Amino acid sequence: MRIARPCLLLCSVLPWLAATPARAGEQGHAHGHAHDHARELDEVVVTATPIRQAPDDITRPTEVLSGTGLDDSRAATLGESVGQLPGVQSSFFGAGVGRPVIRGLDGARVQVLGEGLAAMDASTVSVDHAVTIEPFLADQIEVLKGPATLLFGSGAVGGAVNVVDGRIHEHAFEGTRGRVELRGNDVADERAGAVRIDAGHGHLVLHADAYHRETGDYAIPGPAGRSADRHDHGHAGDHAGGHDHDEGVLPHSATRTRGGAIGASHATARGFAGIAVSRHESRYGVPGHSHDHGDDHHDHRALSPMNLSAAHDNGHDQGVAIDLRQTRIDAKAGLDDPLPGHETLRLRLGHARYAHTEFEDGIAGTHFHNEGHEGRIELVHAPLADWHGAWGLQASRRDFTAEGEEAFVPPSVTRDLGLFLLERRHWERLKLEMVHAMTASMSSRRPECRHDGSMP
Template sequence: MTRKPLRRRSPLSLALSLALLGGASPGWAVAADAVPQSPKDLDAVVVNASPLRGSAESLAKPVDVLVGEELDRAKSSTLGDTVAKLPGVQTTYFGTGVGRPIIRGQEGPRVQVLSGGIGSMDASTVSADHAVSIEPFLADQIEVLKGPATLLFGSGAIGGAVNVVDGRLPDALPDEPLSGRVELRGNTVNDERSGMFRLDGVQGNWVLHLDGLVRDTDDYDIPGFAIRESHDEHEGEEGEEDHAHEDQVSGTLPNSAVKTRAGGVGATWLGDKAYFGVAASTYRSNYGIPAGAHVHDDHGHEGEPEEEHEEEGPVRIDMAQNRIDVKAGFYNPLSFLQAINLRGAYNDYEHVELEGGLPATSFNNKGNEWRLEAVQNAWHGWKGAFGLQLGSTDFSAVGEEAFVPSTSTDTLGLFVVQEKDFGPWKLELGGRHEQVKLDPQDRERRSFDVTSLSAAAIWRFNPVFDLRFGLDSSERAPTNEELFAAGTHVATQSVEIGDANLDKERSKRAEIGLHAHTDRVDFKIAAYQTNFDDFIYLADTGVEEGLPVRVWTQQDAKFKGMEAEARIKLADSETVGAWDLRLYGDVVRATLDGGGTRQVAFDVPHGDHSHHYTVELAQGGNLPRIAPARLGAEVNWSQGGWRASLGGVRYLKQDEVAQNEEASPGYTLVDAHLAYRWDHPATSWEVFLDGSNLTDQEARPHTSLLRDFAPLPGRGVAFGLRAYF
């Protein structure tokens, strides 16, 4: 009993120790002069999500950027998997077709997913089995904003944002009149067959863009059995466990195949005083829901038999999104303005759940979003931008599994951001006020006014080191499923009940970080805490209506965590090549404040009537499905046209679990990469091998609602060819 507190503290201590060992000498915290004073000039990768277009390192708010070879190595079939190795970032998992980013333990409607600074406008926040409608393999750059990004993108970014830059509407003329890229790949774990291409042409001031992707996979291989057994399910007679395995699926996960088609075309005119462009794109994916994760439950009542059955045949999701993006702007339109930028998109999204090949439930989301921002010229050293953002969506769900009503949502936001350097200090300030109106069918309309304020600073107290500080106060309006859900949510195998009287959610975040950059070491560490007032979460009531009944409710909560990353140059010579080591780790704890119990009343619809319940919910304890602590290491080598890497990530056991939630065991994933590139005067070619889960370990992420039904894929080797011209 006395050892448990030590085990709970160890992930945080390990993450801190990892950063300290990788980042500098043992005495760095006492004397900065102990570190060689040779500051490194960082590559200025521009963060497009910021209207001031600074580099990731120059921004006081925490940002990570994937670009170039690092992005090529990280790219996966889902956006969540692509960014999941960044410190503080993990992913949900609902099969290989679905993975949404988790930032510092927060996900869903608290993490905004953007394409070129405009929301994806899909239905991925409504349910865990809904995919993000953005294709990572067509991305030029992916930016992850940690902590509240509400100033720029609204209350849906209270936990952070992920912005995908695809180049369909470029900001500058390419260097070559015609350039492009082609990639062909396969994978042994799921018999993947994928191909993508991209073309960019320049004619005068015009840039024409064309891209496309085709991906087909079969059911993927797994190391053992698909369904995880409960610890107490087979504690009976000897041999009962072996009998239970007779009907188990092993080796391959049925109905996990994915078929994806994506592409876009764009035209942009870039002049000296103005620019404008338009792009049209489509994203279509058909993916399976593994057996056992999508079950109807018909329960009897007095005198009626109970019966549980699966749908008529396998369940697949057939989604399609068509989108039009527009951008325009003027340079130096007024004496005090550097630029005026307009960005907007119209979106038509449809998602049909197929049972045995027949349509069952349809989700639709049509909408548009517009963002107008003015970038000011420097005034007494202050640089900044201000603007407004408009959004309107019409969401509908039709069919027997439509647990949320059709809802129209309108948003209007005003924002301002400012920054100034004061010698070794840089200060960033900002504010946003937003109005959100939700108008559901046959329900009472709700309206919310939310305000966010932010202050962040960098103190460059040494040529090598700088300290970073952040303070935020943010608010979020509840979503339509949190307010109006009323019915069976098959993806989570529960009856889900919303609360139309929910108040807005408020958070206050404090963060401190340290960065160090030398010729040999890049190092950063951050610790943060976010206190929520009226945090909205889905609570298990203990009531059974054939399926467990869960209600959306509110209570104060606290998120606290730490993340660290170090990149160390080990060697660089013509003889041995360039060697470097990357170390990283992160940990987050999320708990409800308070103790004791409180009463919650709700109605569960049942045909033409409803059942009323009043239950006692525990106050305090852990929040469910919080990402476990982890430690990772990766060795990279390059010489001439060769590059290679070998790495591993240890996901620790997650036993800080919510009420009625089972703990998840730890696991280690090992991967390796090998590529050779050769250049010709007009083209470059690259062949590659990417190995994943090389030890073929059974891994069930604690963040996944499918962890009991679908482990991660087993050992796989991706291989292919890239061409650049």
């Protein structure tokens, strides 16, 4: 006797349906016990916006890396650390350079911030210039997408990436706490370590941190050069200049980064004030600048920043390397109920002296210098007719110079001034945010000085 397929299907489903209520009851009972022991996660608050809120409460697209998520994605560069987020990539000009790219926009269109202030480096001038903000010791990395990031400058139309390092504490605590982290990989023979210590007593909180990272040449599958380069040199096994040492590695991609900071803050129930001094140094190779030495075969072993000088003395091809350094001073203060009708006041001040030198085969070439000052004040007002918002003022000054044969950017002094107003209102199923910003920028070419101090 043939049994219709619908009957077979019904007979197979009925036993499962009969068992479903009992299973559902068992699962509900199990979930009930699980809820009794549920762990409450720490609240994540975005600090880059004047009104501090959770990412889900912000109208514009926002991504936040913190906790174990940040530990899993933390990398040697800021761009690589956030490169796995939706709509975010990292620029790559060697292992030492990685600037965030948001929705295809990069350079000056994406603002890189440290505790709400600009990095004040030269990373927007050229793609091979590194960002001086170190992600290794970050407490939180915030990625803001969209034009609302005009709150951080007229050029940040693509977005902003804010690194919260916690060097200036906003809240007091008692005792000592710290963190030690060691990392390594075999792709570039990376060896990295960082240590951080925070100590609080009464209203005083002290902070100290240090980090060091060193990598060799980046490992790649196969040769570094193109097949055309090998044919040009007439050696089937040669590449990227005709030398066998390039097989499996990216020449001149070694890096060395180190730095640290100390900070102190005074925090009470109503507000805080603090200051931090930091130093960042990095030396890294720039791939893609190999030189043809013809039949003069030197010992082209894989180089690292630690032996670049020795390699140059022995006649090795070092390619192009960049040695950068920055000393930075940051101050931050906050006050609750500062003025009638206002909830909070936040003040940030920053000063940085940045310089880097480009070396070609160990010989110093172009020198870049940047001295920056920046200040920002934010006031959050109390709700007014169901509108909650903030207004603020930001000012900056940058003195930039480039000296050398490849100095394509003239020396200049740039001054920026901006006033912004942010208002938002929430309905039951609708969130509305309005931003109004007025900016003024003035850039003037600074007269060049000869080495004797006279004007040309």
